[in-house]
Amino acid sequence: MPIHVMLISMLLFFVLFFGIGFLLNMLLRMTWIMAIIYPIVVIFIVDDVRFIDYFRNAGESFSELGTKISHLAVADLVILGSGLAGAILSGVVMRILRAKGYRMF
Numbered sequence: 416m417p418i419h420v421m422l423i424s425m426l427l428f429f430v431l432f433f434g435i436g437f438l439l440n441m442l443l444r445m446t447w448i449m450a451i452i453y454p455i456v457v458i459f460i461v462d463d464v465r466f467i468d469y470f471r472n473a474g475e476s477f478s479e480l481g482t483k484i485s486h487l488a489v490a491d492l493v494i495l496g497s498g499l500a501g502a503i504l505s506g507v508v509m510r511i512l513r514a515k516g517y518r519m520f
Contacts, residue, residue, distance in 0.1 A: 421493065424490075425493060425497040428501065429497045429500060429501040430501065431498065432449060432501035432502045434501075435449060435502075436450070436501065436504075436506065437505045437508065446506045446510055450506055453499055457495055462479065462480045464480065
């Protein structure tokens with residue numbers, strides 16, 4: 416993957432999950448909701464197994480998920496990590512805004 420594509424992808428994932436986390440925080444008033452939901456989103460991005468199969472056939476599904484995650488390229492891990500950083504930073508920003516007196520958040 417070319418470096419400029421990776422940098423743009425990192426920025427997009429960061430901004431996307433920061434924005435989604437910020438909006439969810441405003442609507443649901445739950446500070447860390449996106450940081451909790453983010454691993455589920457990553458599972459949907461990485462794995463091809465249907466969600467219900469994680470309950471029906473848990474051993475095989477989680478084994479396949481571990482194999483898929485271990486075979487990800489470094490660029491993919493960095494991009495997914497920047498999305499996680501955006502989700503966490505949205506919670507931090509929300510806590511700071513609440514501490515400063517913005518009660519609508």
